[in-house]
Amino acid sequence: MVSLNLFAEGRPAGRRAAIVLCRRTPFGRLRGVFSTIEAHDLLAAVLPAAQEDARLAAEDIDDVIIGNATGGGGNVARLAALTAGLPAAVPGLTIDRQCASGLEAIVLACRLVESGAGSWFIAGGVESCSTAPLRAHRLTSLPGAPDFYSRVRFAPDAYGDPDAGEAAENVASSFGIGREQQDRYALLSYTRTMASLDGMAAEIVPLAGCDSDETPRRGMTAALLSRFPAAFKAGGSVTAGNSCADADGAVIAVVTSIERARKAGFGTVLEFHDSVSAGGPPAMFGTAGAYAVRQLLQRLRLGPDAVSSWEYNEAFAAQVLASAQLIGVDPGKLNLHGGALTYGHPYGASGAMLVANLLRQVTIPGAHGRDDGWSVAAVSAAGGVGTAAAFRPAML
Numbered sequence: 108m109v110s111l112n113l114f115a116e117g118r119p120a121g122r123r124a125a126i127v128l129c130r131r132t133p134f135g136r137l138r139g140v141f142s143t144i145e146a147h148d149l150l151a152a153v154l155p156a157a158q159e160d161a162r163l164a165a166e167d168i169d170d171v172i173i174g175n176a177t178g179g180g181g182n183v184a185r186l187a188a189l190t191a192g193l194p195a196a197v198p199g200l201t202i203d204r205q206c207a208s209g210l211e212a213i214v215l216a217c218r219l220v221e222s223g224a225g226s227w228f229i230a231g232g233v234e235s236c237s238t239a240p241l242r243a244h245r246l247t248s249l250p251g252a253p254d255f256y257s258r259v260r261f262a263p264d265a266y267g268d269p270d271a272g273e274a275a276e277n278v279a280s281s282f283g284i285g286r287e288q289q290d291r292y293a294l295l296s297y298t299r300t301m302a303s304l305d306g307m308a309a310e311i312v313p314l315a316g317c318d319s320d321e322t323p324r325r326g327m328t329a330a331l332l333s334r335f336p337a338a339f340k341a342g343g344s345v346t347a348g349n350s351c352a353d354a355d356g357a358v359i360a361v362v363t364s365i366e367r368a369r370k371a372g373f374g375t376v377l378e379f380h381d382s383v384s385a386g387g388p389p390a391m392f393g394t395a396g397a398y399a400v401r402q403l404l405q406r407l408r409l410g411p412d413a414v415s416s417w418e419y420n421e422a423f424a425a426q427v428l429a430s431a432q433l434i435g436v437d438p439g440k441l442n443l444h445g446g447a448l449t450y451g452h453p454y455g456a457s458g459a460m461l462v463a464n465l466l467r468q469v470t471i472p473g474a475h476g477r478d479d480g481w482s483v484a485a486v487s488a489a490g491g492v493g494t495a496a497a498f499r500p501a502m503l
Contacts, residue, residue, distance in 0.1 A: 120366035124217035125376040125501060127368045129231075129463035130157040131310055131358040134320045134451045138237050141355040144315060146178055146235040149357040150187035156312040157229055158193075161361045162371065165194050169225030172200045172216050173359075174208025174232035176454040179240035183233060203455075205261075206420060207384070207396075207486040207494040208232050209358060210458025214496050216362040217379035226367060231359030231459035238355075261490030267390030271489070272339030272350065275423035278391045279344050282429040286344040289424035290332040292438060293349040293448050296421055297327045300445025306471050307444075310463055322354050322451035349424040354451030358459035360466075369503040376503060377466045377482065381407055382496035387487075393426025395493030396485035397433035403483070403495045411436045415480025416468050418461035421446035426487060444468065458486045458494065469500035 130153045135141035141149065150173060158165065171193070173184035178201075185199030204211045209232025216230035243253030262268040269277060279289070300323060311318060327348075335346035368376050383403040387395035396419060404411065411434055419441045421427050427446075431438035444464045447457055461484035468482070485495035 120369070121364050122221050122223060123365040124220035124362060124379040125365050125368050126213070126360045126362055126379070126462055126466055126498070127371070127373045127376045128157065128160055129310055129358065129360045129459070129466050130160065130312055131456070131460070131463060132314050132356045133311055133317045134322045134354045134356040134453060135237070135317065136321050136451070137353040137355070139355070140315060140317045140321050141235065142237045144235065144355070145238045146175060146233045147183050147187040147190055149235055149314070149355065150183065150233040150359070151190040152314045153312045153357050153359055154187065154191040154193065154229060157359050157361055163227055163361065165197070167227050168193065168197050168229060169219070170198055170200055170228055172202065172212045172228060172230040174202050174204065174210070174212040174455040174458065176203060176205045176208055176234060177236060177239040187233070204384070204492060204494065205488040205490065206422065206452070206454050207458050207488040207492065208455040210461060210484055210486050210494050210496060211384070213360050213362060213459055213462055214379075214382040214494070220362060220364050226363060228362040229359050230362050231357065232456035233357035234453035234455040235355045236353040236453065262389035266388070269390055270339070271422065272345055274390060274392050275345045275350065275425045276340045276343045278393050278423070278429045279425035281391060282432060284344070284425050284428050288428060289344060289349040290329065292424040292428055293332060294327065294329055295439070296442060296446045296448040297323070299443060300449035303444040306467050310467070320450050322352055323449050345423060345425055349448065351422050351447040351452035354453040356451070356453040356456050358456045358463055360459060360462055365501060365503070373503055375470050376501050377462070377469060377498045378501040380497045380499060382494065384492060384494045387491045387493060389491035392489055392491040393423055393487045394430050394433055395491045396420070396487040396495060397430035397493065399493035399495035400434050400483060400485050403497055407497060409481060413481050414483050416443065416465055416482040417441045418464050418482070418484040420452070420457050420461060420486040421448040422452060422487070424448060430487070458484070461486065465498060
């Protein structure tokens with residue numbers, strides 16, 4: 108298909124949004140190196156680094172917009188901004204679209220730049236699975252008798268509201284994706300992630316004596332993957348080896364306009380073009396990102412072959428492979444720098460990590476991707492909601 112850039116062409120450079128840099132904490136294992144560090148402190152650790160690297164005066168920051176999925180409420184963005192020493196005039200906004208939250212936060216920042224509602228934003232996501240609060244309903248009038256539950260409800264029973272692993276098994280069965288395919292893709296993710304660690308290192312802000320991801324399983328092989336038992340269903344194909352691990356971490360991006368990025372001395376940036384959120388079957392929510400991608404490409408009048416860099420969050424190998432089928436893309440073209448199957452899944456931050464991966468591909472010499480190619484990031488979230496966003500590199 109011929110690309111008609113209907114959403115960016117004709118806008119002045121001052122209204123065309125761009126990602127100029129990304130910074131993050133290392134990713135820690137569940138109850139690992141960051142087991143006692145709360146979400147706002149994870150986030151507070153990277154905010155000053157991003158501000159300094161962007162040479163951004165604190166008073167120029169219009170807002171800090173952060174995605175978070177398992178927190179206890181309140182406003183983690185505001186709390187982190189104040190903890191990091193940003194002025195009280197910087198408000199802070201926390202949003203929740205579950206695993207798509209970090210990507211949605213960046214999209215919202217881009218939309219605000221496009222609308223002229225602000226100039227500089229820090230956006231991304233954070234999750235502390237290790238310190239996420241216990242949750243309880245008050246379904247009884249008896250004091251001190253809370254009704255604890257393990258997770259929130261995402262869909263009514265009429266639609267099906269499976270746990271993530273059960274949903275992955277549903278996807279694998281429905282799309283005919285066997286254990287061997289899932290393990291093969293998981294090994295590819297591992298190989299690519301390990302080859303990308305040096306490039307990722309420049310984005311990482313050390314915290315609590317940790318300066319690299321704790322999450323990757325070292326020495327992964329096909330033989331090791333084949334030894335993992337089914338994790339969610341007797342006789343199933345989804346294992347701990349071809350599933351992501353829960354993780355703690357924060358990822359943020361600095362978002363501004365093309366014009367301001369140029370004046371600030373940035374070279375190559377990732378220009379935002381459009382985004383779509385869409386719904387899919389809640390019982391197979393791992394494929395919801397594919398429905399968002401299809402709507403996004405249709406709106407941009409692009410075919411899948413026009414996209415040179417794909418990032419699709421790897422909660423489970425099965426859902427990535429099924430989503431590739433729905434989009435019509437070779438799964439080998441996804442996640443060229445690896446993914447969450449290896450480095451872990453801090454829910455609210457993972458969508459922002461996809462954007463960091465895309466930016467790295469266009470800013471590191473010799474990285475994958477065409478200089479003028481389209482980039483797409485997509486996430487599937489609980490309840491059957493997907494978010495996808497399209498970018499292109501811009502050389503300033």
